[in-house]
Amino acid sequence: MARVQYSKLDRRHFPKIYLFLLPTLILFAMFYLWPIIQVLFTAFTKWDGFNSPKFDISNPFVNFLQLFKMRGFMPSLKNLFWWSLIAMTLHVGIGTLVGFLLAQKLKGWKFVRAVFMIPNVISSAAWAMIYRFIFNKDFGLLNGIIRTVNPNFAVNWFYESPAAFWAITFTWLFYAVIVTLIVLADLMAIPQELHEAAEIDGASGWKKTLKIDLPLCRNSIGTGVILSITSRIAMYENIALTSRGGPGNDTMGLAVLLVKSINDYNYGLANAIALMMFVFGILVMLLINRVFRMNDPVY
Amino acid sequence: MKKVLALVLAAMMLLGMMPFALADGVVSVTIPHYKTGENVGAIFFLPQVERFNALYEGKYHIEIEELTQDMYADKIQQLGQQRKLPVLVEGGNTEWIKNVVIPNNLFTDLAPFLAEHKEVADLLIESNLAYNTTEDGKVFSVALPVIRPMGMYYNGEMIDLGGKTPAEMSWDEFTEALGDNKIAFMTGENAWTTTLAFSSMIAVEEGGAELLRSHTIDKLYDFNQPAILNAVAKLQKILQNYASSNTVGAVYADAANAFMSKNAAVIANGSWMVGDFAEDGGKWSNGFDGSTVHGAVLPGNVALANTDGFGWWIPANASDAEKELGMAFIAFMNTPAELEAYMLAEGGVAPNLKVSDEYTEKAKASGLMYEYVNAVNADTIICPSFGDCVPSSVGDQEFGKLLPQLIDGTLTPEAFCAELTAAAEETRLN
Numbered sequence: 001m002a003r004v005q006y007s008k009l010d011r012r013h014f015p016k017i018y019l020f021l022l023p024t025l026i027l028f029a030m031f032y033l034w035p036i037i038q039v040l041f042t043a044f045t046k047w048d049g050f051n052s053p054k055f056d057i058s059n060p061f062v063n064f065l066q067l068f069k070m071r072g073f074m075p076s077l078k079n080l081f082w083w084s085l086i087a088m089t090l091h092v093g094i095g096t097l098v099g100f101l102l103a104q105k106l107k108g109w110k111f112v113r114a115v116f117m118i119p120n121v122i123s124s125a126a127w128a129m130i131y132r133f134i135f136n137k138d139f140g141l142l143n144g145i146i147r148t149v150n151p152n153f154a155v156n157w158f159y160e161s162p163a164a165f166w167a168i169t170f171t172w173l174f175y176a177v178i179v180t181l182i183v184l185a186d187l188m189a190i191p192q193e194l195h196e197a198a199e200i201d202g203a204s205g206w207k208k209t210l211k212i213d214l215p216l217c218r219n220s221i222g223t224g225v226i227l228s229i230t231s232r233i234a235m236y237e238n239i240a241l242t243s244r245g246g247p248g249n250d251t252m253g254l255a256v257l258l259v260k261s262i263n264d265y266n267y268g269l270a271n272a273i274a275l276m277m278f279v280f281g282i283l284v285m286l287l288i289n290r291v292f293r294m295n296d297p298v299y
Numbered sequence: 300m301k302k303v304l305a306l307v308l309a310a311m312m313l314l315g316m317m318p319f320a321l322a323d324g325v326v327s328v329t330i331p332h333y334k335t336g337e338n339v340g341a342i343f344f345l346p347q348v349e350r351f352n353a354l355y356e357g358k359y360h361i362e363i364e365e366l367t368q369d370m371y372a373d374k375i376q377q378l379g380q381q382r383k384l385p386v387l388v389e390g391g392n393t394e395w396i397k398n399v400v401i402p403n404n405l406f407t408d409l410a411p412f413l414a415e416h417k418e419v420a421d422l423l424i425e426s427n428l429a430y431n432t433t434e435d436g437k438v439f440s441v442a443l444p445v446i447r448p449m450g451m452y453y454n455g456e457m458i459d460l461g462g463k464t465p466a467e468m469s470w471d472e473f474t475e476a477l478g479d480n481k482i483a484f485m486t487g488e489n490a491w492t493t494t495l496a497f498s499s500m501i502a503v504e505e506g507g508a509e510l511l512r513s514h515t516i517d518k519l520y521d522f523n524q525p526a527i528l529n530a531v532a533k534l535q536k537i538l539q540n541y542a543s544s545n546t547v548g549a550v551y552a553d554a555a556n557a558f559m560s561k562n563a564a565v566i567a568n569g570s571w572m573v574g575d576f577a578e579d580g581g582k583w584s585n586g587f588d589g590s591t592v593h594g595a596v597l598p599g600n601v602a603l604a605n606t607d608g609f610g611w612w613i614p615a616n617a618s619d620a621e622k623e624l625g626m627a628f629i630a631f632m633n634t635p636a637e638l639e640a641y642m643l644a645e646g647g648v649a650p651n652l653k654v655s656d657e658y659t660e661k662a663k664a665s666g667l668m669y670e671y672v673n674a675v676n677a678d679t680i681i682c683p684s685f686g687d688c689v690p691s692s693v694g695d696q697e698f699g700k701l702l703p704q705l706i707d708g709t710l711t712p713e714a715f716c717a718e719l720t721a722a723a724e725e726t727r728l729n
Contacts, residue, residue, distance in 0.1 A: 051399070051403070070725055071721060136545075138544050159707075244699070244700045245700065246703065260692050263373075263691055263695070264690065264692050264725075265395065
C-alpha cells in the first residue's frame with residue numbers, strides 16, 4: 001500500500017488533531033491499557049486480589065499449568081471452537097441474509113428492522129431467564145410444541161447432555177442484528193451506478209448479489225465474524241444464568257471459569273484466563289482480517 | 300444560560316456521587332444491603348433503619364441502597380478492593396473476610412465499643428464472640444445474639460404424619476408418610492432448600508453432625524467420607540422420588556411457588572420465611588391459603604444453625620463520625636426492644652436475653668412462628684448447614700450444578716462426591 005503523503009497544510013493541523021485525540025487516548029490508557037497491562041503481569045503471579053501479587057521465578061507459568069489441570073478448561077476450549085464455528089457461519093449468515101433482505105427495501109422493511117432490533121435491547125440476563133422458560137422441561141414452549149407430535153417427549157434442555165450445548169447456542173444464535181446493521185450500512189453505500197451497469201450488461205438479481213454486493217460487503221461481513229466470535233469468547237450471562245457450565249462441563253466457557261476463579265480469590269488464575277481470552281481475540285482479529293482481506297481497499 | 304445549567308447539573312451529579320455528606324451536622328451515610336425490595340428480610344430491616352433514623356433525627360441518617368442477595372457479598376468484595384467499603388457491612392464472604400479483611404486490618408476493632416457498651420457485650424453469644432475475635436484480641440464484627448435454627452415447613456392438609464412430628468421421624472419414615480406428595484427442592488442459585496435438607500441427612504449419619512461442626516472455619520475439601528456418601532445416596536433417592544417436578548433448574552422463587560401452590564407439601568427454610576408463609580401472606584394459589592402450614596425441625600430431629608458467623612462490622616476506611624454512626628446502629632439493633640421485635644418478625648431465640656412478658660405473649664400469639672421456633676427440643680441435633688462448611692464456589696455453584704446429574708442418575712453418589720472433591724480442590728490457591 002502506498003504511503004500517504006501529507007501536505008504542509010495537513011501537517012499544520014496535526015497538533016489540533018492530536019489534541020482532540022488526547023482525551024480519548026487518556027481514557028483508553030486509564031480504563032483499558034493499564035488494566036490490560038495489569039492482567040498481563042498478574043497472569044504470571046499468585047494473587048488473591050488484595051495482597052500484592054507474588055511472582056515465582058522458578059514457576060512463572062503456574063497459573064497456566066493450573067488452568068490446564070482444571071476440569072472445565074478443555075471442555076471450554078472445545079465449546080469455544082464449536083460456538084465460534086457456528087457463530088461465523090450460521091449466526092453471521094443469518095445476520096447477513098436479513099441485511100440483504102432489508103436492503104431490498106420491501107414494504108415494511110423499516111418496521112422489520114426495528115423488530116429485529118428488539119432482542120438486542122433486552123439484556124442477555126433477561127434473555128437467559130426467558131430461555132429458562134422456553135426450555136423448561138414441564139411447561140416450556142419448545143417441549144410443548146414437540147409434544148404435539150411426540151406426547152412423551154421430555155428433555156430438560158439446559159440440564160441434559162447434549163441438549164444443553166444446543167440450548168445455550170439457541171440463546172444467541174438468531175440475534176444477529178449487529179451483523180445485519182453493519183452489512184446493511186455497507187449495502188446502502190454501494191454506488192447505484194454499479195448495479196445499473198450490471199443491469200445494462202444483462203446481470204440477473206442473483207448475479208448482482210453474488211458478484212457485486214457480497215464482495216463489496218466483505219469488510220462488514222468480516223467485522224461481523226470478528227464481533228460474533230469475540231462475543232463467544234466473552235460469553236458469560238447466557239451460561240451462568242442457565243446451565244452454569246453443566247451438565248458436567250458440557251457448556252463451560254472461559255468467562256465462567258474466570259468468574260469462578262475470582263470467587264475463589266485466585267485472581268492470578270483469573271487473569272491467566274483473561275489473558276488467554278485476550279490472545280484468542282487478537283488471533284481471531286488477525287486471522288479474519290487476513291481471510292477477508294480487510295486491509296485491502298474494497299472499491 | 301446553558302453553561303450555568305450545565306454547571307449546576309455537573310455539581311448535582313458530583314454531590315450525588317459522594318458517599319456521605321455532612322449537612323447541618325447530620326452524619327448521613329448510604330449503605331448497600333440486600334434486605335430491601337422483595338427480599339423477606341426487608342420486612343423487618345427497613346422499618347428498623349427508619350426507627351434508627353427517627354431516634355437519631357438531626358444526628359445520624361442511614362440510607363439503604365438496594366442490592367439483590369446474590370450480589371451482596373460480591374459487591375462488598377468489589378468495594379473492598381476499591382477501598383470504598385460502606386460504613387456498615389453485614390457479614391460478607393467468609394474466605395474473603397478471613398484471608399483479606401482481617402489480615403489487612405480493613406475493619407474497625409469493636410472491642411472498645413463492647414467494653415463501653417456492656418449491655419450489648421452481655422447479650423452476645425460466647426462462641427460467636429470468640430469466632431469474631433482475632434488472635435490479637437480485636438473484635439471484627441458483632442452478630443445479633445439470636446440463634447435461628449433452620450428447619451422446614453409442611454402442609455398439614457397434604458400429609459398425615461400419624462400424630463407424630465417430623466422431629467420424631469427419620470427421613471425414611473417421613474418420606475413414606477409423604478406418599479405421592481413432593482418436597483420443594485431446587486438446583487438453581489445455591490440450591491438452598493436442597494442444601495438444607497441434605498445437611499440434615501449428613502447430620503443424622505454417624506459422625507455427620509461433628510463433621511459439619513468442625514468445618515465452618517477450615518472448610519471441607521474431601522467429600523469421599525461415609526457420612527457424606529450415605530447422605531448423598533439418600534438425597535439421590537429422595538430427589539428421584541419426592542422432588543417437585545420443577546426441581547431441576549428451580550431457583551428459590553420456583554421452590555417457594557411449588558410449596559405455595561400445593562405442588563409440594565414440604566419446603567426446608569428458616570424462620571424468617573414465616574412472613575411469607577403466614578396465613579395472610581397473600582401469595583398462595585390452587586385453593587391453598589396457608590392456614591395448614593406447620594413449622595418443624597428437619598426429619599431426624601435436626602435443626603441447622605451456625606453460630607460461627609460474621610455479623611455487622613465497620614470498615615477501617617470510615618471516618619470517625621461515620622464510625623460513631625455505625626456503632627450507634629449496632630448498639631441500637633442490640634437493644635432488648637429491637638431484639639424482641641426481630642425475634643417476633645423473623646424467629647429465633649436470644650439465649651442471653653431476658654425477654655419481657657409482652658414478648659412472650661406476642662410470640663405465643665404468632666402461631667406458626669411460635670410452632671417453628673419451639674420445634675427445637677433438648678434432643679435436637681443442632682449443627683451448621685453443608686453450605687457453611689464448604690468453599691464458597693462449591694456451596695454456591697458446584698453443588699447445585701451437579702444435582703441434575705445426581706437426579707437423572709448420570710452420577711452415582713460416589714461419582715458425585717468425587718466431583719465435589721475435585722471442585723473443592725480446584726478452589727485452593729497454589
